[in-house]
Amino acid sequence: MSSSDETGSSPRSRHILTSTGWNIIGRIAPVFVAILVTPRLIHLLGLSRWGIFTIALSLISTLGIFDLGLGRALTRAIADRPEGKTTPETADLIFTGSAMMGLMGGLGGLVAAGLVGLWVDHGLKIAPELHSEVLWSLWIFCATGPLLMINAAFWGVFTGYNSFRTVNLITIPVSVAYYVAPVLVLYVWDSLIGVMLAIFACRLWLTFAYARSLLRLVPALKHARFRGYLLKPLLRIGGWMTVSNLAFPILNYVDRFMIASVVSAAATSFYTTPADVVTRFNMLSSSVSASSFPALASSWRREPERASEIYCTSVLAVSALLFPPCLITALFSHAFLSLWIDASFADHSAMIMSFLCVGVFLSGVDSIASGLLDAIGRPDVNARFSIGEIIFYLPVLYLSLIYFGVPGAACAWAVRICADYGVRSLVSLRFYAPLKPAILRVLPATVSGAVLLVAAMVGVSSAMAAGEMFLSLLIFYAVLWFVCLNHGEREAFMSFAGKIRKKIGINI
Structure with missing residues (x-):
């Protein structure tokens, strides 16, 4: 655990970078394993x-609806x-929120099981000999x-306590x-x-591993009790987050x-x-936004200057991480698609x-602005903003398709994201004035990045594309550095x- 965890102080810029590093490792490591294993699994x-x-596997996101936003609301409340x-009330909050989410997961599982039964019996076209195996799995x-x-x-x-190193070290082997x-x-x-039983065992292993580590992090959990009154603020925040979701x-x-x-089609x-x-x-x-959200939630009220610093660092970190892959892909999109599929498709x-x-x-940058509104307790603003976006975006998307075809849809999506970031930044200023210096400071990076893309x-x-890339x-x-x-x-x-250099043994 970082020093910020131990002292209860808000994380600084270096903690955001370190936490982001752990989140990236936690997300990328299982992907490499999946790439290696998937062909064998298909065979x-x-x-x-x-x-x-x-x-x-797609049912995972469907079951996420039953979360009711409690996971993110719990992170905010802890931070x-x-x-x-x-x-002791913090421990009760953790126990109450976790128990409620477990109950909602059980309800979601029952609903999904009922729908799956109907689907397998009446909608799924499979060989008769696979019917029982598929249904039980x-x-x-x-x-x-x-x-x-x-x-x-x-x-x-864990993220509410900024224990990103701990939670990723637990999660990575289970994800693998x-x-x-x-x-x-x-x-x-x-x-x-057997495959589904293996996945069940992995999830159970992860639950016990998390619980064991949490008891060390929050010893008061041993005596925690379910307190119904603690659910009200979680559900109020989480409800609006669900609308956004x-x-x-x-x-x-x-x-x-x-x-x-x-x-x-x-x-x-x-x-x-x-x-x-x-x-x-x-x-x-998402690796950066997962790190910045609890940091913003823990500092916005008590230390607005630090919250502004965290916001700025997070936006610049997202920009620095996303710009190279986005630039290279934009420059060499035709060559990449030609090699991967064929020239006609490209x-x-x-x-x-x-x-x-x-x-x-721009979507990556906007995720930090969205996280800030959630962190300061205004997820309702994000929810209302998203509903308003749907109303305006759908007719624009339709007209773009009518007049410009599929490229028009891609352009409409990019323009929507650009407007999304600009308007949400202005809205964030209205609800959190200390953010103004940070927004002005990150503007050169976001604007120059978008223009170059x-x-x-x-x-x-x-040859020209390679020169343009450098x-x-x-x-x-x-622009970012100076x-x-x-x-x-x-x-x-x-x-x-x-x-990082020390870890991998590089000396400069």
């Missing part, structure tokens, strides 16, 4: 059972505890609902086991039921359905294929991919970089 399961397995101290998966929610609650508590364990099971039991998939996936309806692939690649970059921005999708890169860059959309030769990187990081970062942030970065 052992076969296409039919693999398809069912992927559908089961914003009075004077940063852990009291999906029921077992639904039974992990309570564990899924309890683990989400425990994660929220999610992919490795099913393969090992299939060698001794060729059944989807429901609006988010509409804003981010309605374009795909509208393309299929207005243009054609075949044309959707020209949009979804590059989108699935580019949106993977959100893994970087002719249709390259411009779309470049537009999406601009949107993903738009410039990268102009088609040039490969020049754009030089301009962007010069214009946006203050002395403390430069020191924090150098200290963090020094630790």
